[in-house]
Amino acid sequence: MTEKLITKYLELTDANKIDVFESKDGYSRIQKVLKELKPEEVVDEVKKSNLRGLGGAGFSTGMKWSFIPKDGKKPVYLVCNCDEAEPGTFKDRHIVTSTPHLLLEGMMIAAFAVNAHKAYIFIRGEYERPYERLAKAVEEAYAKGYLGKNIFGSGYDLDIVVHQGAGAYICGEESALLEALEGKKGWPRLKPPFPAVVGLFGCPTVINNVETLSYLPLVMQGGADWFSKLAGEEKSGGTRLFCVSGHVNKPGIYELPVDTTLRSLIYDHAGGIRGGKQLKAVVPGGISAPILSAEEIDVKMDFDSLRAAGTMAGSGGVMVMDEDTNMVEALMVASRFFAHESCGQCSPCREGSAWLYKIVKRINEGEGRVEDLDSMLSIAGNISGTTICALGDAAAMPVTSYIKKFRSDFEDYISDCHLPVETQS
Amino acid sequence: MPKVTIDGHEIEVSQGTTIMQATKQLAIEVPYYCWHPGLSVAGNCRMCLVDVEGPPKPQIACYTQVTEGMVVHTQSEKAKKARKGTLEFLLSNHPLDCPVCDQAGECDLQNFYMDHGQYDSRFDEQKHKKKKAQPVGENVMLDQERCVLCSRCVRFCDEITGTGELGIVNRGSHEEITVFPGKEVNNAYSGNVVDICPVGALTDRDFRFKCRVWYLSSQDSVCPGCSQGCNIRIDSNLSRPQHGEGERVMRLKPRENLNVNDYWMCDEGRYNYNFIDRNRIQTASRVKEGVVEEILFEDAVDSLASVLGDAVREQRHGRIGVLVSTQLTNEDLFFVKKFFKTNLGMDAVESRFSFPEGSSDDFLIKADKSPNTAGAQALEVIASGTYQSGEDLIDKTIAGEFDVLISFGVDIDGLLGKEKLDAILEKVTLLAYVGSNHNETSKKAQLVIPSTVYAEKDGTFTNVHGRVQRIWPAFPPLGQARPEWQIICDLSEKTGFSVSADDAESIFSEITQTVSSFQGLSYEKLGKEGSLLSTVKETVEK
Ligand SMILES: Cc1cc2nc3c(=O)[nH]c(=O)nc-3n(C[C@H](O)[C@H](O)[C@H](O)COP(=O)(O)O)c2cc1C
Numbered sequence: 001m002t003e004k005l006i007t008k009y010l011e012l013t014d015a016n017k018i019d020v021f022e023s024k025d026g027y028s029r030i031q032k033v034l035k036e037l038k039p040e041e042v043v044d045e046v047k048k049s050n051l052r053g054l055g056g057a058g059f060s061t062g063m064k065w066s067f068i069p070k071d072g073k074k075p076v077y078l079v080c081n082c083d084e085a086e087p088g089t090f091k092d093r094h095i096v097t098s099t100p101h102l103l104l105e106g107m108m109i110a111a112f113a114v115n116a117h118k119a120y121i122f123i124r125g126e127y128e129r130p131y132e133r134l135a136k137a138v139e140e141a142y143a144k145g146y147l148g149k150n151i152f153g154s155g156y157d158l159d160i161v162v163h164q165g166a167g168a169y170i171c172g173e174e175s176a177l178l179e180a181l182e183g184k185k186g187w188p189r190l191k192p193p194f195p196a197v198v199g200l201f202g203c204p205t206v207i208n209n210v211e212t213l214s215y216l217p218l219v220m221q222g223g224a225d226w227f228s229k230l231a232g233e234e235k236s237g238g239t240r241l242f243c244v245s246g247h248v249n250k251p252g253i254y255e256l257p258v259d260t261t262l263r264s265l266i267y268d269h270a271g272g273i274r275g276g277k278q279l280k281a282v283v284p285g286g287i288s289a290p291i292l293s294a295e296e297i298d299v300k301m302d303f304d305s306l307r308a309a310g311t312m313a314g315s316g317g318v319m320v321m322d323e324d325t326n327m328v329e330a331l332m333v334a335s336r337f338f339a340h341e342s343c344g345q346c347s348p349c350r351e352g353s354a355w356l357y358k359i360v361k362r363i364n365e366g367e368g369r370v371e372d373l374d375s376m377l378s379i380a381g382n383i384s385g386t387t388i389c390a391l392g393d394a395a396a397m398p399v400t401s402y403i404k405k406f407r408s409d410f411e412d413y414i415s416d417c418h419l420p421v422e423t424q425s
Numbered sequence: 426m427p428k429v430t431i432d433g434h435e436i437e438v439s440q441g442t443t444i445m446q447a448t449k450q451l452a453i454e455v456p457y458y459c460w461h462p463g464l465s466v467a468g469n470c471r472m473c474l475v476d477v478e479g480p481p482k483p484q485i486a487c488y489t490q491v492t493e494g495m496v497v498h499t500q501s502e503k504a505k506k507a508r509k510g511t512l513e514f515l516l517s518n519h520p521l522d523c524p525v526c527d528q529a530g531e532c533d534l535q536n537f538y539m540d541h542g543q544y545d546s547r548f549d550e551q552k553h554k555k556k557k558a559q560p561v562g563e564n565v566m567l568d569q570e571r572c573v574l575c576s577r578c579v580r581f582c583d584e585i586t587g588t589g590e591l592g593i594v595n596r597g598s599h600e601e602i603t604v605f606p607g608k609e610v611n612n613a614y615s616g617n618v619v620d621i622c623p624v625g626a627l628t629d630r631d632f633r634f635k636c637r638v639w640y641l642s643s644q645d646s647v648c649p650g651c652s653q654g655c656n657i658r659i660d661s662n663l664s665r666p667q668h669g670e671g672e673r674v675m676r677l678k679p680r681e682n683l684n685v686n687d688y689w690m691c692d693e694g695r696y697n698y699n700f701i702d703r704n705r706i707q708t709a710s711r712v713k714e715g716v717v718e719e720i721l722f723e724d725a726v727d728s729l730a731s732v733l734g735d736a737v738r739e740q741r742h743g744r745i746g747v748l749v750s751t752q753l754t755n756e757d758l759f760f761v762k763k764f765f766k767t768n769l770g771m772d773a774v775e776s777r778f779s780f781p782e783g784s785s786d787d788f789l790i791k792a793d794k795s796p797n798t799a800g801a802q803a804l805e806v807i808a809s810g811t812y813q814s815g816e817d818l819i820d821k822t823i824a825g826e827f828d829v830l831i832s833f834g835v836d837i838d839g840l841l842g843k844e845k846l847d848a849i850l851e852k853v854t855l856l857a858y859v860g861s862n863h864n865e866t867s868k869k870a871q872l873v874i875p876s877t878v879y880a881e882k883d884g885t886f887t888n889v890h891g892r893v894q895r896i897w898p899a900f901p902p903l904g905q906a907r908p909e910w911q912i913i914c915d916l917s918e919k920t921g922f923s924v925s926a927d928d929a930e931s932i933f934s935e936i937t938q939t940v941s942s943f944q945g946l947s948y949e950k951l952g953k954e955g956s957l958l959s960t961v962k963e964t965v966e967k
Pocket residue numbers: 052053054055056057058059061081082083084085086169170171172173174175207208209210212213389390391
């Protein structure tokens with residue numbers, strides 16, 4: 001393993017305690033920033049680092065910050081997205097549980113860069129223990145004067161509020177998250193305007209993922225040049241946390257440069273396929289990402305390479321499926337998730353996601369017809385690109401990719417089910 | 426001012442105009458469910474997707490603002506496919522119970538299916554079961570299965586009435602419209618949620634199953650329920666009398682007028698139509714030796730005319746009083762005044778009453794429950810001399826100042842009580858009542874002449890803000906009823922005066938020539954939306 005950035009803290013015993021964190025450079029980066037840099041210089045540095053949003057969309061973090069209006073007419077808010085509900089993704093939970101102060105330090109840097117004095121952390125409702133750890137860390141930081149008025153004696157004020165979600169995947173979508181923070185039903189907003197212009201309570205707002213923010217202290221410590229070159233790539237900087245799950249020998253979180261290939265991630269780092277089996281398929285970036293077949297894994301894990309391969313880096317959730325995997329059932333589980341999590345606001349996703357699930361469930365129960373496959377492709381096609389938020393596309397993508405790449409699995413399953421019981425394979 | 430080309434038609438629009446608004450200006454039809462001109466944009470139904478050159482995905486017309494040089498196609502394959510797809514989704518869980526749905530015939534699911542759907546159903550799964558025929562308020566029935574979750578009704582209750590009774594609960598395809606616990610949709614404007622519901626999910630408990638909408642005829646009108654004068658549509662059923670137990674008016678619907686009522690009307694006005702068909706005075710009558718007997722309309726007019734003629738001849742016209750209701754049109758009022766004051770030379774013609782104030786709010790509902798108080802003021806239908814008001818005139822009748830009292834639609838009993846009415850009857854030789862509906866006054870009056878209701882006549886009302894608005898006859902008068910102005914023409918002819926007109930429009934043009942505040946107006950100019958009196962300049966109309 002090359003560099004351990006966040007992992008260094010994840011592996012540090014008791015890094016959730018402020019003293020332990022501080023003994024390993026903790027809160028030194030924010031102090032340096034407050035002392036030596038102007039907000040614009042922080043923005044520039046982060047731009048140069050090529051740090052991309054690790055919540056899923058991979059948008060340049062520095063660029064996103066630069067969209068915040070500079071006129072200062074309205075307060076600016078910083079929001080940390082810790083909703084982490086994308087199946088296959090479990091990195092934010094680990095950061096918040098094991099090294100919450102790293103996130104807080106990152107938020108201080110981000111807040112300073114965009115001139116926010118109030119920040120929110122929206123944490124997934126089910127994350128009880130992580131929430132307790134985080135709340136405790138915030139308390140510690142306040143006690144030490146690292147949060148509140150005049151932090152670190154710099155004259156800069158910052159408050160952080162931790163808000164627990166109520167258990168909806170959609171509240172990870174940034175504009176739904178803002179609605180939920182405002183006390184409303186978590187329904188994505190129409191865009192534009194984007195949150196950088198009209199965000200929380202109608203004010204300019206930066207929303208970043210936990211991991212994105214947690215990289216900031218490390219970027220500021222090592223410098224943009226260093227960070228951007230970690231992956232030897234121009235546009236996708238640095239490392240990220242890959243959450244590997246499924247049929248591998250060593251599932252877990254791996255922090256690797258983003259130019260690592262999927263093959264290397266699975267075989268070199270995650271110990272290869274369990275029980276010496278063959279790889280069948282991988283979902284490389286959370287359940288929303290189109291699936292890749294075993295032949296397609298010589299792809300680098302950065303945002304642009306995966307996009308070129310017809311899938312996405314997404315949230316870094318890598319789900320590995322071995323040769324015994326029933327693709328019908330795998331798709332049914334994915335479709336069930338989206339049908340359950342569709343917020344229901346817009347018609348194509350609300351009705352389409354449920355319809356898709358009903359069909360694939362029927363297939364899985366042995367009542368499928370070959371025509372169902374084309375119907376599903378057409379229904380998924382009608383959802384894609386017609387919805388308010390990306391969840392609609394996300395519901396369509398597994399359907400399209402699983403059926404296109406594993407059509408014969410589906411066809412065989414359907415025809416097998418119609419054979420007399422004793423001859424079924 | 427960006428220019429946009431839609432389906433090959435170029436149009437320049439103001440900054441911030443949406444594609445939807447631009448298509449409206451070009452009279453290009455784009456289907457929609459969630460968009461409503463009176464509500465915020467929700468952008469959730471996705472029915473208005475159009476093909477904009479540039480972005481790969483279709484864009485929603487209701488939210489996307491026009492930018493300079495934008496090229497939009499509403500009929501390209503991409504746009505058609507998107508709409509068809511959306512419609513298929515909206516219908517996937519829909520119960521398709523049109524044969525028993527009250528909305529059938531005016532349902533946007535039916536309409537758009539014919540225009541944009543036309544596919545073979547391929548939804549083979551179990552549909553969701555939700556609640557049907559659930560009353561959610563005194564006037565509103567909810568069928569959750571038919572709902573397309575456009576959120577119009579929710580936005581109406583949030584944004585227009587601010588009462589927030591409705592919400593969308595649950596997630597995904599389990600979402601449903603419901604009332605919040607302990608609440609009912611009983612705000613003063615609840616009927617509007619039925620109007621804006623594009624499908625049969627919200628239906629009107631008053632109208633439900635009364636009549637299929639394709640049997641209805643519509644006439645534009647103005648609500649006579651208060652001085653706001655909300656623009657309405659009278660929906661009547663003349664072709665299938667058996668469906669409405671012989672009653673003609675099936676329902677009232679608001680009609681758009683941004684100067685007056687936007688798209689809305691209050692429930693009080695909406696459900697106040699039974700008087701049009703019920704309890705009507707259909708024949709003239711008189712009391713003879715204590716018994717009411719029906720007489721010919723002409724005989725009633727003759728008998729009143731001879732009383733008036735005698736009084737004038739004998740110089741007793743000062744002993745006649747006339748009470749005039751502000752339910753009458755400007756045309757009626759003008760002729761009443763012209764005949765009694767100008768021709769007969771009477772002082773005591775009075776339309777000012779202190780009616781008990783009704784409910785009111787800071788939106789549409791006005792405390793003055795007459796549609797034409799401002800018209801009566803502008804036309805100065807007020808007594809000269811020492812008379813202060815209608816009540817004053819009544820008191821003076823009781824004090825013996827008048828021998829004859831003629832009431833045009835003023836129910837003395839309803840206004841001041843039985844005692845006053847009886848006291849009047851003790852004093853006068855004749856109490857004549859000209860009106861459309863029976864009441865205690867009409868029952869005791871010695872002479873009754875039937876007149877039309879607003880739904881049966883041409884004319885104008887002047888609303889509280891001085892806006893003069895047209896009404897049109899939705900159907901012919903019941904029985905012998907005639908508009909008041911025609912009754913005046915008849916009386917005039919019989920008494921040898923020359924108050925006459927062929928129609929309400931010619932009276933209106935006479936008004937515009939003689940009453941300065943009406944100067945410059947004409948029926949043509951009033952159009953569907955009305956015009957302000959010339960004396961009313963800048964005004965906040967709402
Ligand atoms: C349906 C949906 C769910 C999402 N869930 C999450 C989430 O749980 N956590 C997250 O950080 N971003 C999530 N996102 C992405 C956010 O909208 C947003 O892009 C992100 O928080 C921005 O932070 P970043 O730039 O640091 O990645 C989700 C997006 C969609 C469309």
